[in-house]
Amino acid sequence: MTSPLRVRGRAWVFGDEINTDDMYPGFAMKLPVSEAAQHMFDATRPGWPALVEKGDIVVAGKNFGLGSSRACAELFVHLGVSCLVAEQYNSLFHRNALNYGLPALTVPEARTLIDEGDVLVIDAVEGLLRNETRGAEHHIEPLPAFVVELVAGGGLINRLEAEGFLDRNDATTGGQP
Amino acid sequence: MSGPHGAHGKSRAVPDTIIERILARAAGLADVQPGQIVTCDVDMTVVIDVQFAHDRLADVRAVHDPDKVAVVLDHAVPAPTPRDAGHGAKARTFVAKHGIDRFYDVGRHGIVHQVIAEQGLVLPGTVVCCTDSHTCAGGALNSAARGLGPLEILQMLCTGQTWYRVPPTIRYELTGTKPAHVNGKDIFLTISGRYGDATDHALEFGGPGLASVPMPDRRTIATQGAEIGADFTLFPCDAVTEEFLAGVAQGSSYVPSDPDSDAVYAEVRTIDLGAVEPMVALPGTVINNAVPLSGLERTRIDQAFIGSCANGQLADLETAARIVEGRKVAPGVRLIVTPASQQVYLEAVRRGYVATLVEAGAVVTNSTCGACFGYHMGVLAPGEVCVTSSTRNFRGRMGSTEAKVYMASPATVAASALTGYIAGPDQLMEVAA
Numbered sequence: 356m357t358s359p360l361r362v363r364g365r366a367w368v369f370g371d372e373i374n375t376d377d378m379y380p381g382f383a384m385k386l387p388v389s390e391a392a393q394h395m396f397d398a399t400r401p402g403w404p405a406l407v408e409k410g411d412i413v414v415a416g417k418n419f420g421l422g423s424s425r426a427c428a429e430l431f432v433h434l435g436v437s438c439l440v441a442e443q444y445n446s447l448f449h450r451n452a453l454n455y456g457l458p459a460l461t462v463p464e465a466r467t468l469i470d471e472g473d474v475l476v477i478d479a480v481e482g483l484l485r486n487e488t489r490g491a492e493h494h495i496e497p498l499p500a501f502v503v504e505l506v507a508g509g510g511l512i513n514r515l516e517a518e519g520f521l522d523r524n525d526a527t528t529g530g531q532p
Numbered sequence: 533m534s535g536p537h538g539a540h541g542k543s544r545a546v547p548d549t550i551i552e553r554i555l556a557r558a559a560g561l562a563d564v565q566p567g568q569i570v571t572c573d574v575d576m577t578v579v580i581d582v583q584f585a586h587d588r589l590a591d592v593r594a595v596h597d598p599d600k601v602a603v604v605l606d607h608a609v610p611a612p613t614p615r616d617a618g619h620g621a622k623a624r625t626f627v628a629k630h631g632i633d634r635f636y637d638v639g640r641h642g643i644v645h646q647v648i649a650e651q652g653l654v655l656p657g658t659v660v661c662c663t664d665s666h667t668c669a670g671g672a673l674n675s676a677a678r679g680l681g682p683l684e685i686l687q688m689l690c691t692g693q694t695w696y697r698v699p700p701t702i703r704y705e706l707t708g709t710k711p712a713h714v715n716g717k718d719i720f721l722t723i724s725g726r727y728g729d730a731t732d733h734a735l736e737f738g739g740p741g742l743a744s745v746p747m748p749d750r751r752t753i754a755t756q757g758a759e760i761g762a763d764f765t766l767f768p769c770d771a772v773t774e775e776f777l778a779g780v781a782q783g784s785s786y787v788p789s790d791p792d793s794d795a796v797y798a799e800v801r802t803i804d805l806g807a808v809e810p811m812v813a814l815p816g817t818v819i820n821n822a823v824p825l826s827g828l829e830r831t832r833i834d835q836a837f838i839g840s841c842a843n844g845q846l847a848d849l850e851t852a853a854r855i856v857e858g859r860k861v862a863p864g865v866r867l868i869v870t871p872a873s874q875q876v877y878l879e880a881v882r883r884g885y886v887a888t889l890v891e892a893g894a895v896v897t898n899s900t901c902g903a904c905f906g907y908h909m910g911v912l913a914p915g916e917v918c919v920t921s922s923t924r925n926f927r928g929r930m931g932s933t934e935a936k937v938y939m940a941s942p943a944t945v946a947a948s949a950l951t952g953y954i955a956g957p958d959q960l961m962e963v964a965a
């Protein structure tokens with residue numbers, strides 16, 4: 356389980372139309388990423404960040420990530436979330452997730468196949484979702500090849516560095532819009 | 533390239549919607565189809581203050597083309613925190629290092645989408661990107677403009693390119709004539725309330741009624757396309773567009789990119805503008821959650837806000853000033869007005885709108901994104917109720933997660949500030965003038 360594209364973790368299940376302001380409240384944009392991450396879902400699920408364990412998988416319904424360009428994916432990554440699964444994404448949010456190296460799969464029937472707390476194994480390349488808790492296995496739409504390459508490489512920053520566009524820098528990144 | 537009245541980019545066998553025409557040109561392809569992934573040259577990449585929180589901008593070795601870049605400070609200016617002040621400092625270093633001339637620092641600042649339109653940086657047929665979701669405002673000027681994440685803007689700065697999945701288009705055919713008291717906000721909320729979200733689609737407006745929709749109202753509609761998840765919200769390049777561009781982009785060449793009459797749409801929906809009435813979105817979302825003002829139960833407010841990239845334009849301030857002139861904001865209510873740019877602010881001062889608003893008891897703030905995203909200059913307390921003309925009514929958007937945000941047109945917001953409950957100008961007879 357060393358590839359970011361093959362993950363195993365516990366599912367957290369959210370509803371439809373989870374918006375970016377819920378994930379990344381405006382005031383949290385005044386904070387460094389490590390602190391901003393502690394305010395994810397302040398409005399609808401206060402205290403959630405403290406419950407997240409490394410490898411956990413976030414599952415959501417339709418129109419996941421409606422709203423702004425603020426980099427919610429970076430907060431998920433900071434908390435240790437390994438993968439997103441949604442019935443449908445907002446395109447801006449979806450692109451953000453993949454660019455931060457966070458696999459984000461579309462599974463139209465996600466909430467029928469997954470309950471909160473289920474342990475999932477996901478292979479984003481092969482398009483496989485195994486729900487260990489239910490003992491069920493499903494074929495899902497794999498990530499397209501160009502996205503696999505992006506995520507496998509750790510996201511867009513790594514790519515820009517590798518291609519010589521960015522000076523390498525170990526400084527920690529700050530908050531995002 | 534051609535000026536107004538010029539030909540379309542290319543003549544093709546396959547008919548195009550607006551987005552198909554613009555993305556095909558930007559990708560150097562004869563035709564594109566919905567679902568196709570295309571790599572496009574970006575005509576204008578715009579960086580904003582909050583993106584400088586992202587340290588890696590300082591590591592960019594070379595900007596691909598500094599003439600195709602603008603830097604605008606808008607979200608948190610003048611800086612409310614030392615951290616925000618640091619973003620401004622990084623922006624100044626960045627533009628100096630890379631020789632970027634189009635820099636709108638504090639004093640020339642404003643909300644990015646307003647500033648780039650005023651400066652003639654958004655032109656028909658172009659691809660415009662910025663890391664703010666309301667970049668789709670540029671669609672009012674027939675531009676394939678959209679918000680993308682900060683890392684993608686970083687990539688564009690380095691390479692001058694990005695990729696798109698060509699979206700299918702939903703066409704709104706406008707008929708009738710827009711009544712004077714109806715704002716672009718009311719048209720948008722009619723659509724969002726009736727048809728819900730448009731995730732992964734482009735929206736396109738046209739039809740015989742479009743000529744009656746002025747540019748500020750088009751900008752409101754295009755800006756708010758983000759609220760229903762549309763990738764792009766596009767208007768054709770017509771006489772209204774050309775009149776606007778003659779004022780801000782004289783001498784610029786551009787490619788008017790209108791749809792073919794036989795373009796293929798995912799759906800065509802007709803809106804009779806004459807039947808649109810003032811609308812209010814209830815707290816939480818605009819998707820399937822807007823009602824006619826006439827049907828709203830009496831809703832007391834604490835704050836009324838006119839501003840943002842959606843409705844902080846000169847026309848919006850004029851509307852508000854006319855409504856509050858000679859009247860007073862209701863006791864216990866705060867009316868906050870945020871011009872969308874320094875240019876809007878200056879013109880509002882010259883025309884006396886600012887004096888009228890302040891005399892009525894309004895606070896006219898500096899031009900910034902401010903209260904719209906709950907960052908500064910008008911944040912809500914728990915239990916408070918706000919009616920806003922800004923972009924979003926998400927829970928917690930404008931401050932406390934225990935506050936409620938209703939959304940309506942500037943006219944409705946201004947009238948509500950006077951009555952103390954959500955009301956339209958026609959209800960002002962109920963309060964003493």
